[in-house]
Amino acid sequence: MTIKRAASLFAWILFAVIAYSTMSPLDLRPRIGHLVHLERFGAFGLLGLLFAIAYPRRLGLVLVLVFATAIGFELLQMVSADRHARVTDVMVKLLGGACGVFGGWFLHRFRLPLLRLLGR
Incomplete structure (x- = not known):
């Protein structure tokens, strides 16, 4: 399995986890700690990173997907009574x-120059 394929698989799994976390009732939402903004930043940061690694030639589309996911899931919370x-x-x-x-x-951009710099 290539890195791009693994990143794609993990990106879509994380997408599903974020969807579940966003739309589930508050008491069922998984929590790491008390820093919810850090959890949100980290989840979407990892989502963006994984999608960018999986689809490096489509970064504009990746950015739109990640932004639409953030906005769309947040708007979907207005449908839920406890969110x-x-x-x-x-x-x-x-x-x-x-x-x-x-x-x-x-x-993606600096991978080869960095590897050459490191002697690999």
């Missing part, structure tokens, strides 16, 4: 997703 949509939550998710996609672009 709420907040602008700050969306902003944290968008920032995390953008950082992840940029990180994936950086890895």
Whole structure:
């Protein structure tokens, strides 16, 4: 299995986990700790990174997918009685997703020069 294929698999699994976490009732939502903004930033950062690694030639589409996911899932919370949509939550998710996609672009762009620099 190649790195791109593994990244694609893990990206889609993470997408499903984020969907479940976003739409499940609050008491069933998985939590890592008390820093929910850090959880949101990290989840969307990892999502953006994995999709950028999986689809390095389609970074514009990846960015749109990650942004649409953040906005769409947040808006879907308005349908649920015990969930709420907040602008700050969306902003944290968008920032995390953008950082992840940029990180994936950086890895793809500078992978070979870095390997040469390291002597590999």
